[in-house]
Amino acid sequence: AQTVTQSQPEMSVQEAETVTLSCTYDTSESNYYLFWYKQPPSRQMILVIRQEAYKQQNATENRFSVNFQKAAKSFSLKISDSQLGDTAMYFCAFAGSNYKLTFGKGTLLTVNP
């Protein structure tokens, strides 16, 4: 069974600065996808970024990028130029050979003005 661990329950960052959220996972599968989802107070889960395990190049979406270390089973999210609207819960998730997403417990990120 897969597990996803987010070791930082809460983090804060000043507006315009950079923050990195950590995620590690455990799996025996070789083909899988990793995701970061954002959940603001509205509860809507929003896909931030996804990474295919077979790709060595780290995924990037505007201010969001990942550091994917397959051997270490690490998948961290870097948010550059943090904005107040980035305040939310961030969940790391794993999808393997089945259809289930396995989620970490989340990191509450607060962006301070």
Add this chain to the structure above:
Amino acid sequence: GAGVSQSPSNKVTEKGKDVELRCDPISGHTALYWYRQRLGQGLEFLIYFQGNSAPDKSGLPSDRFSAERTGESVSTLTIQRTQQEDSAVYLCASSLGLATVTDTQYFGPGTRLTVL
């Protein structure tokens, strides 16, 4: 529709009552998923539909929970004889269902269930 919708947004019920939660997936999405999110926790998988077939119900916590789906559209999650531990946000997601490992799941806003 433009996104996954769920109703009601919030539901307060008394212990022992039955509740029905509804999910409308994105049009054209054949796969549909239900998750439960307890306070301060990540999401727990409940059930997966491919079309109107549910090949995996392994996440349903007890036989008080059931779900059905009409064709490739609306799904209903039913909780019978609700208990206080059922209080949570119930999230629905849908995906194209073409290839499971590559599908991205898109989530609805959830239904917050409170059992008094």
